[in-house]
Amino acid sequence: MVSAADPRAVAAGVEILKAGGSATDAAIATMLALGVVEPQSSGMGGGSFWVRHSAKGGLDTIDARETAPMAAGPRLFYTADGQPMDHRVAVPGGKSVGVPGALRGMALAYRSGGKLPWARLFAPAIRIARDGWQLTPRFVDGLARNGTHITPEMRAIFSPGGVALPAGATVRNPAQAALLERLASRGADSFYVGPDAQALVATVRNAAQNPSQMTTGDMASYAAKPRDxxxxxxxxxxxxxxxxxxxxxxxxxxxxxxxxxxxxxxxxxxxxxxxxxxxxxxxxxxxxxxxxxxxxxxxxxxxxxxxxxxxxxxxxxxxxxxxxxxxxxAGTPPDAPPRVRAAPAEVPGTTSLSVADAQGNVVAVTTTVEGVFGSGLTVNGIVLNNQLTDFDTVPEKDGYLVANRVEGGKRPRSxxxxxxxxxxxxxxxxxxxxxxxxxxxxxxxxxxxxxxxxxxxxxxxxxxxxxxxxxxxxxxxxxxxxxxxxxxxxxxxxxxxxxxxxxxxxxxxxxxxxxxxxxxxxxxxxxxDEAGTVTKIRRFGSDPSRPPE
Missing domain, CATH: 3.60.20.40 (Gamma-glutamyltranspeptidase, small (S) subunit)
Structure with missing residues (x-):
């Protein structure tokens, strides 16, 4: 069984299960496909958290959250005149982009839970990006309301010639298809070292708004982590x-x-x-x-x-x-550290999925680019996150350092x-x-x-x-x-x-x-599920014959 926020991505996961893949395999395929059809919410330019149950017994979790560049400091989101940036000003451009963790999270999960060849997991997403998919009403509405900051290259996919395509129109993302093909053949590390990493770093450092201090060293040194x-x-x-x-x-x-x-x-x-x-x-x-x-x-x-x-x-x-x-x-739990302050607002640009395979392995993953269309920056057909705006902008409060302040190499709270x-x-x-x-x-x-x-x-x-x-x-x-x-x-x-x-x-x-x-x-x-049975969705207490809102 696969459950996710888009039927095309669900179909990708089911395809992998039918091919003999594990729950981890299917989760990776579903995530990759979501990055194609739901670029406003997730993708390789973002991060994720995994919770996995093994049929052999045991539970593990994976932290593939993005990290701040090592050069980032507590006042990353301050203006030149020493004032904290408004969240809406801080989001667009390079400064809000954390080193993406999604792919190294997939690779870490695959090493202990994968079954099919790595390249096979990319096939559905490559096919969708190359051959095209239809825009949904939800996507078209979200683009109109929240997509004003995306790059012209990405906007041209959905609004060729400056005219927004309607729901039902077929679009393709050849740059993303090519990136997926490279990662399928070369492995996840090729995203973090080499030309693709260099292109990502150049994009955020040369951003017209809020340029970043990210380096190729930040990309190369990123690691997804097992957590308790x-x-x-x-x-x-x-x-x-x-x-x-x-x-x-x-x-x-x-x-x-x-x-x-x-x-x-x-x-x-x-x-x-x-x-x-x-x-x-x-x-x-x-x-x-x-x-x-x-x-x-x-x-x-x-x-x-x-x-x-x-x-x-x-x-x-x-x-x-x-x-x-x-x-x-807040209370004072045992072993509480000195008091700190509240977190900044988060915005809903996220997606989730759950997968169970025939052997009894179960995977839950939540993955995100943070805000809708993230930072608005794109490279190789993918959206780059704005996760660093999940840090607290002001690094101290009432004489104490804030737990969720910006620090080089740190992961923002989620x-x-x-x-x-x-x-x-x-x-x-x-x-x-x-x-x-x-x-x-x-x-x-x-x-x-x-x-x-x-x-x-x-x-x-x-x-x-x-x-x-x-x-x-x-x-x-x-x-x-x-x-x-x-x-x-x-x-x-x-x-x-x-x-x-x-x-x-x-x-x-x-x-x-x-x-x-x-x-x-x-x-x-x-x-x-593998038999092709699709769960009917309905509003609780509503007439099941009516389409969902």
Whole structure:
């Protein structure tokens, strides 16, 4: 089973499974194809996090997050007159581009989980880029709203002669096809050393706006890293995710553990009290996330302290079913470092996928170029990320250095949260990931709550409306059942606005002795198995005969 945000990418992964490939093989093929048909969200110019379950037993995670050039300093995003840049000014151009990690992440995963020849995994993506694919309504809309900063070379693919192509038009990316062919034959290292690396570095250093200090040495020295997963028991299940420099795994686990003392199942999915509790737990977890989590190679992250049962029980005791906290602040977990400050805003230019093979190997990957179309820079037909704007712009606060400040070689904090859930017998129950900047954390926690506490299929748990509460102000997702819950939430003291959230999640789950896929009805994603069965997607509670929004 493969679930991802675009059917063409799903088909690429299924093709590899049918050819005898492993879940890792299929994940790589799916990622490569997503980079062709979803260049606004992911690709070889970005990075990723992997969470993998082996059928032989064991769980591993891979950090393929981008790094800052070694020449980057704490005031990377300051103007010539010594003022912090506005985020919108910092994003376009070369300075926001981190050394891409996606390909070396794929290569590291392949060494321990690959089965088919490396070049075979590139074949579907090469075919799509060379022969063409049809533009989707979602892509055309996103290009019009968020693609003003992309280079003329990339814009010409989708708007030849300056005229935007409509949905349904066929486009090709021959430069990307050629790059994929080179990487298929020469291996991932050829992206980091040699002409392709030199071209990427020249692009960011010579950018007309915000030129970078990246060097070919930064490219050559990049390494994807194995990391320790973070896991906690939740009711009769065990939930495992990505540790720092991603904040996603830890924050999801904190949200759920703080809810564990409440009978969420008895309250049910339609209970305003249940969603109030979810919001309160979210804001407590996000406060700790903002304060303590950064790149563990550069700062001390109190992972064990944040997941300490006694600490989480104390945090949970701050939550009451009948009222909302007057304010929220980070706690002091065991082994906490000196206080630091909150993170900058992230924007939703991300995608996720989950794969399970016939042998029982399961992979969850979240991959991104950060903002929509990243930095706007392109080289060899691929979009380059703007991940460095995930660092805190201001490097100190109240006399303390900020944990997520810019440093040479450092990886910016992320919200990505690929997650695997095990049942009481130690079998994989669910593999899930999401896109959407910091909403990723709430999306994953919400979906797991839906499956475990509310007894929903993963499809309906993903489709449920979200109440997003990273701070005291909550947002009820417009167009969903959560928006209709606002008066009841306000009666509990919640400050709630209704608005769009731009969510996108994908999952596979083990139900009734088989893999079942789930794909977010908010996206164009699908899930498909080797037999060609495609999961139908629908808004929770809607008429399944109607097309998704």
């Amino acid at each position: 997963p973070v896991c906690v028991p939740y009711r009769s299940y065990r939930i495992c995710g990505m540790g720092p420099p991603s904040s996603g795994g830890l924050t999801v686990l904190m949200i759920l553990k703080q809810l564990e003392r409440f009978d969420m199942g008895a309250l049910g999915k339609d209970s305003a009290t249940a969603w109030h509790l979810f919001a309160e737990s979210s804001r407590l977890a996000y406060a700790d996330r903002n304060l303590y989590i950064g790149d563990p190679d550069f700062v001390r992250v109190p992972v064990a302290g944040l997941l300490d049962p006694a600490y989480l029980a104390g945090r949970s005791a701050l939550i009451a079913p009948d009222r909302t906290m007057a304010s929220v602040a 919200s990505m949260a690929p997650t695997i859930v095990y049942d009481a017998q130690g079998r994989v129950r669910l593999s899930i990931g999401a896109a959407g900047g910091p909403t990723i954390i709430a999306q994953i926690a919400k979906a797991i709550m839906g499956v475990i506490d509310f007894g929903l299929p993963a499809q309906d748990a993903i489709a449920m409306g979200l109440l997003y509460a990273p701070g005291m102000q909550a947002v009820a997702e417009s167009g969903t059942e959560r928006a209709g819950m606002v008066p009841a939430l306000q009666a509990l003291g919640e400050r709630v606005a209704v608005g769009p959230l731009g969510l996108k999640a994908n999952a596979v789950e083990w139900v009734g002795g088989r893999w079942v896929g789930a794909a977010d009805p908010r996206s164009e994603g699908v899930a498909e």
